[in-house]
Amino acid sequence: EAGVTQFPSHSVIEKGQTVTLRCDPISGHDNLYWYRRVMGKEIKFLLHFVKESKQDESGMPNNRFLAERTGGTYSTLKVQPAELEDSGVYFCASSAARVGELFFGEGSRLTVL
């Protein structure tokens, strides 16, 4: 069974540009999460989808970040326009149950120059 996959694994962009990260959760997992780890800090929650609906987006830093999960399958996280402080590793995770083990992808490392 395929795990959580994320694309791209690494993206380097200039300040002001746009980047879109994609996450394909484990098939059948209704719960999809986005997390971010900035250098030296803890992994921080960004938002949670249940199927195509945003259950909790309290961790989204500002309106430059837009997450979608059309059709309740894969999800995208767009950063527009990117700022230097957006650099970090963006992790996607999915789970079958609301409370339970999360399965993580390997992350998308974003570097904003």
Next chain:
Amino acid sequence: GQNIDQPTEMTATEGAIVQINCTYQTSGFNGLFWYQQHAGEAPTFLSYNVLDGLEEKGRFSSFLSRSKGYSYLLLKELQMKDSASYLCAVSADKLIFGTGTRLQVFP
């Protein structure tokens, strides 16, 4: 507020035992997870505690005391491949992570 504390770094010798502590203060509690993360890889699930006590799984054990807001991960018979970051995470209304403990195992 939500707060999860764990040591930043630990070192140990191959074959030894190491205990990684985690204390937490969260609004809500649905269980505590330990994840292992090797550099550049995805965090992988190690253990889940929702009731007080010790859960043993091979060389790894995890303990929880809800009244004390305390957990530890115990690694026995350390191997070089156990060098990784160990993340303590509490399931409240969402999964909240500590900063992780970077464990280095030396020969």
